[in-house]
Amino acid sequence: MTTAGLRPLMDMFMIKTNKFFLSAVILVVAALGQPAYGAGRIYNGSAWRDTDGNAINAHGGGMYYENGYYYWFGENRRGMRSYGVSVYRSEDLMNWESLGLALTPTGDKKNTLQDIAEGRTIERPKVIKCEKTGKYVMWAHWEDGNDYSKARVMIAQADKVEGPYSLVRTLRPNGAESRDQTVFVDSDGTGYHFSSSEDNMTMHLAVLSDDYLIPTENWTRIFAGKQYEAPAIMKINGTYIGFFSGCTGWRPNPGHVATTRNLMGEWNDLGNPCVDANAETTYTSQPTYALKVEGYDYAYMYMGDRWNSSNVETSTYVWLPVMLRTGVPFLRWFDSWNPSMFETLDAIRRAESISDGNTYVLLSRMADRIVSLNDNKLCLLDDDDARMLNFVFEATGESDTYKLRRDGGDDYLTASSSGVSLQPGDDTVSQKWVLERQSDNFYIVSSPKDGKILSVRDASMANGAELELIPRTGASKARFGVYFDSRRFDYPENSPWGERNSSGVENVLNERSSMPVISYENGKLIVRVEESASRRPIAVTLYDLGGRVVAVDSVMAVDGTAVLEYPSCRSGMYIVKVVDNGQPVSMKIAVSK
Ligand code: DGJ
Numbered sequence: 231m232t233t234a235g236l237r238p239l240m241d242m243f244m245i246k247t248n249k250f251f252l253s254a255v256i257l258v259v260a261a262l263g264q265p266a267y268g269a270g271r272i273y274n275g276s277a278w279r280d281t282d283g284n285a286i287n288a289h290g291g292g293m294y295y296e297n298g299y300y301y302w303f304g305e306n307r308r309g310m311r312s313y314g315v316s317v318y319r320s321e322d323l324m325n326w327e328s329l330g331l332a333l334t335p336t337g338d339k340k341n342t343l344q345d346i347a348e349g350r351t352i353e354r355p356k357v358i359k360c361e362k363t364g365k366y367v368m369w370a371h372w373e374d375g376n377d378y379s380k381a382r383v384m385i386a387q388a389d390k391v392e393g394p395y396s397l398v399r400t401l402r403p404n405g406a407e408s409r410d411q412t413v414f415v416d417s418d419g420t421g422y423h424f425s426s427s428e429d430n431m432t433m434h435l436a437v438l439s440d441d442y443l444i445p446t447e448n449w450t451r452i453f454a455g456k457q458y459e460a461p462a463i464m465k466i467n468g469t470y471i472g473f474f475s476g477c478t479g480w481r482p483n484p485g486h487v488a489t490t491r492n493l494m495g496e497w498n499d500l501g502n503p504c505v506d507a508n509a510e511t512t513y514t515s516q517p518t519y520a521l522k523v524e525g526y527d528y529a530y531m532y533m534g535d536r537w538n539s540s541n542v543e544t545s546t547y548v549w550l551p552v553m554l555r556t557g558v559p560f561l562r563w564f565d566s567w568n569p570s571m572f573e574t575l576d577a578i579r580r581a582e583s584i585s586d587g588n589t590y591v592l593l594s595r596m597a598d599r600i601v602s603l604n605d606n607k608l609c610l611l612d613d614d615d616a617r618m619l620n621f622v623f624e625a626t627g628e629s630d631t632y633k634l635r636r637d638g639g640d641d642y643l644t645a646s647s648s649g650v651s652l653q654p655g656d657d658t659v660s661q662k663w664v665l666e667r668q669s670d671n672f673y674i675v676s677s678p679k680d681g682k683i684l685s686v687r688d689a690s691m692a693n694g695a696e697l698e699l700i701p702r703t704g705a706s707k708a709r710f711g712v713y714f715d716s717r718r719f720d721y722p723e724n725s726p727w728g729e730r731n732s733s734g735v736e737n738v739l740n741e742r743s744s745m746p747v748i749s750y751e752n753g754k755l756i757v758r759v760e761e762s763a764s765r766r767p768i769a770v771t772l773y774d775l776g777g778r779v780v781a782v783d784s785v786m787a788v789d790g791t792a793v794l795e796y797p798s799c800r801s802g803m804y805i806v807k808v809v810d811n812g813q814p815v816s817m818k819i820a821v822s823k
Contacts, residue, residue: 267570270324292356307543332393349375381407403445410459424461464520473517480539485512506563515548529572553598557726574613582722586625597691645677672709
């Protein structure tokens, strides 16, 4: 059942906030098979305990969902040593019951490499079910326990989800190295194996046999030369989304999110999905799995490991909701969160178009955060029903021009010289807004008073970032989406994940160029960036050809451009390195005086 079917209940939830109604709703929702998340929280980066009070030992893990339970499989470690695969189960993603070892080291080491004896290294286990054979199949990275040079996969099989799993074989897919790996089952039942190969330089992607026990010869290379590992794959309608890391051993690095409509074809690399502080280390985590959270239409969870390289057993976990509403998958940071957050994440939907008298929220394209009222200030906030602003759009009769009245109040979104506020209704131009739809289905919102556009102070994406009005320039990325609360309204929707919108037009995924472009023009170093860079300062380092640092700067891009001047540089060749959003780009420039 989707949230749409629960709308009447949710309405009740919105209106009645006393404890009795709250627990009544939770009970009814639980009875309907909807997840009930109660009061617990997922605490990122801290030691998690199972329901017996023991530390959860399930690293590089993956999930499998069946009959109301999530099964979490992961590397069982004793210090640095690998010791089989643990399995836990949970109904709510927060309380985990240990079911022991799904795969136990057995037998003796054989020099054929076909064993799971104690001392072998088994990493990144993932379990899928084969509907054809009725068996559960586990794929994992297998090493002989000495180093990472064997680069094989282990395939094991079981009759029950929790195991015991028995070894089928270890192998190198189509003869190629296979280290970090995952398996993914498409909606048509076809299985796929992703693995870092060719010295981890290039990822290999192979179609599995019908019984999921062997990779077929139908395989391809993706992200050639990019050195990606830690694959985690999910699919929304016809779009596949992959999370990957760079390749720096146990140390975290900037992650990547990529999308494609053709798994074996070209992937569109959207850069680092992280938008909050510590993005450059993927919030000190490395991806391991992307989980479809049951009970919602668009609810997925990123699962990552926060490795302790000196004692892998004590590594912790980082799980975050994947922000999907803008069409670019983002990861925001939460110290802790409850999966009921998916209620609003899933309920706030993009409207097909603006209709006079309808009620909408404005969602920032750059942050997937909603325009809200906090301490009397208009700002972007994480989803919060009490503070998000629902605006009734009142047509003015002029083209694409509306007044935005706060739902339930008689105050309107009003422009001042540089800011916005809510003011009692009047007939001035300050309360009119022109909404120009862009090709990505987001809007530039401008004030006809002086043509300034609605933006966010310092182009910030942060929780609490204040709204402001800025002069319009060609490079501006300040756009807002017109969304609505589907728990309250049943408007035509234009999901960024629909292959076609309701007018039959193919949806174009929002694209985000991740790499800054560096140029040297008229004595000035110009760094042009897409929206990603304007979220935080970008780091620029200038080296001479001997590799000596000549200058180090940190600049904010304004409207997509950062300009730096180095008057003290002599004429000559320099190397400039720019790090934006965790992504380094360097080039040689000739400075002439
Ligand atoms: C990074 C991988 O993602 C981990 O699974 C593990 O293999 C470490 N490298 C070992 O250095």
